[in-house]
Amino acid sequence: MVKAKSISKEFFKGFWEILPPFRLVLGLCPMLAVTKYVENGLGMGIATTFVLFFSNIIISSIKSVIPKKVRIASYIVIIATFVVIVELVMQAFFYSLFEKLGIFIPLIVVNCIILGRAEAFASKNPIHLSAADGLGIGLGFTMSLFLISAIREILGAGTFLGMHIMWGSYEPFAFMIEAPGAFICLGLLLAMMNLVPTKLNGAN
Amino acid sequence: MKEYIKMVVVLTVIATVCGFLLATVRYSTEERIVEQVLLYVQGPAVNKVLSSSTNDLIQDRQEIRIQDQEHLVFVGERNDQPWAIAFESSAGGYGGDIGVLVGFDIEQDLITGIGILTHSETPGLGARVTESTFTDNFNNKTLNVNFNVKQDGGFVDAVTGATISSRAVCLAVRKSLELYPEIKKEIVKQ
Numbered sequence: 196m197v198k199a200k201s202i203s204k205e206f207f208k209g210f211w212e213i214l215p216p217f218r219l220v221l222g223l224c225p226m227l228a229v230t231k232y233v234e235n236g237l238g239m240g241i242a243t244t245f246v247l248f249f250s251n252i253i254i255s256s257i258k259s260v261i262p263k264k265v266r267i268a269s270y271i272v273i274i275a276t277f278v279v280i281v282e283l284v285m286q287a288f289f290y291s292l293f294e295k296l297g298i299f300i301p302l303i304v305v306n307c308i309i310l311g312r313a314e315a316f317a318s319k320n321p322i323h324l325s326a327a328d329g330l331g332i333g334l335g336f337t338m339s340l341f342l343i344s345a346i347r348e349i350l351g352a353g354t355f356l357g358m359h360i361m362w363g364s365y366e367p368f369a370f371m372i373e374a375p376g377a378f379i380c381l382g383l384l385l386a387m388m389n390l391v392p393t394k395l396n397g398a399n
Numbered sequence: 400m401k402e403y404i405k406m407v408v409v410l411t412v413i414a415t416v417c418g419f420l421l422a423t424v425r426y427s428t429e430e431r432i433v434e435q436v437l438l439y440v441q442g443p444a445v446n447k448v449l450s451s452s453t454n455d456l457i458q459d460r461q462e463i464r465i466q467d468q469e470h471l472v473f474v475g476e477r478n479d480q481p482w483a484i485a486f487e488s489s490a491g492g493y494g495g496d497i498g499v500l501v502g503f504d505i506e507q508d509l510i511t512g513i514g515i516l517t518h519s520e521t522p523g524l525g526a527r528v529t530e531s532t533f534t535d536n537f538n539n540k541t542l543n544v545n546f547n548v549k550q551d552g553g554f555v556d557a558v559t560g561a562t563i564s565s566r567a568v569c570l571a572v573r574k575s576l577e578l579y580p581e582i583k584k585e586i587v588k589q
Contacts, residue, residue: 260409261409262405265409272413273413273417276417276421280420283424283432286432287435288431
C-alpha cells in the first residue's frame with residue numbers, strides 16, 4: 196500500500212510540483228526551439244519521454260555497479276543510445292516529423308532534464324520509482340510543450356495541428372511563431388504559474 | 400587500483416552493450432530509412448517530372464555507372480516501354496549546392512520538367528527557385544535551346560532578387576544535358 200502510494204506520488208509530481216520546464220527550469224532549449232507547431236511540440240515531448248523513461252530504468256537497475264567516478268560518462272552513454280534509437284525509429288516511421296525536428300532530436304542527449312533525473316533520482320532510487328519518475332516528468336514535459344505550441348500555433352498561424360480553426364478574417368499574429376514569441380509565451384506562462392501558489396498560500 | 404580496473408571494465412561493458420543495441424536497431428531500420436528518404440525527398444519531384452508514367456517510379460530506380468560515377472536514374476514507363484528518365488544534377492548556388500532533378504523524354508529528346516531536391520538558399524528569395532512559377536520555365540523544352548537566365552541571353556525568367564540561385568539551377572540543367580546521351584544509351588540498351 197505504501198509502495199503504491201509512493202509510485203503515484205513520484206509519477207504525479209512531474210505534472211505540477213516539479214513540472215518541467217516551468218518548475219524545474221531545465222530543458223528550455225527544445226522548449227523554445229520546437230514549439231512553433233503542435234505536431235513538433237508533441238513529437239519532441241514523446242521522444243523525450245521515451246528516452247527519459249528507459250534511461251531512468253536502466254540507470255536505476257545498474258546503479259550499484261557503476262563506479263562513482265565514471266557515473267556521468269556511463270549515464271551519457273546510456274542516454275545517447277536511447278536518443279539514437281529514437282532518431283532511427285523516427286526516421287524510419289515518421290520521416291516528415293524527423294525532418295521538422297531535425298537537429299533537436301540528437302540534442303536530446305544534452306537535455307538537462309534527462310541527465311538531471313538520472314543524477315538526482317534514478318541513481319538513488321529503486322527501479323519502479325525511477326520508472327514512475329521518468330514517465331511522470333516526461334509526460335509533464337510533453338504537456339508543457341503541447342500547451343506552449345498550441346498557444347503559439349493558434350495565435351501565430353491560426354491553425355491547430357495544421358487545421359484552420361480561427362475565423363476567416365483572422366490575421367495571424369506571426370510574431371508568435373518567431374523566436375521572440377517563444378520567449379514571451381514562456382515568460383507569461385511562468386509568471387502565471389508563479390502567481391497561483393502565492394494566492395493559495397495567501398488564502399491559507 | 401581495484402577501483403581503477405572496475406571503472407574501465409564497467410564503462411567498457413556499458414559501451415559495448417550499447418554499441419550492439421544500436422547496431423541492431425540500425426540494421427533493422429536501414430532499409431526503411433532509405434525508402435523513406437526516396438519517398439519524401441525525391442518522390443514528389445520524380446512523380447512530377449515523370450508524371451504520365453504507369454510504373455512505380457521509386458521501385459524501378461536504377462544505378463547506372465558512367466565514367467566511374469554512380470548515377471541514380473529513375474525510369475518512367477508507358478505500356479511497359481521506358482519513355483522517360485530522370486536523374487539528379489547539382490550546381491553551387493548562393494548558400495550551397497542546389498540539387499536539381501531533371502526529367503527527359505527519351506522518345507522525343509525533350510526536357511519534361513525539373514524539380515529541386517535539395518538546396519540551402521535564402522528563404523523567401525533564393526528558395527523560391529523551388530516554386531513552380533520558376534521550375535515551369537523548363538517544361539517541355541527541346542535540348543538545343545539556351546538554358547540560361549535572360550540576363551545571360553537565355554530564355555529562363557530568373558526569380559526576382561535571386562539571380563545567383565536561378566543561374567545555379569540553369570547550370571545544373573546544362574550539366575545534366577552532358578550526361579543525358581550516355582545515360583539514355585544505357586537505358587535503351589536494356
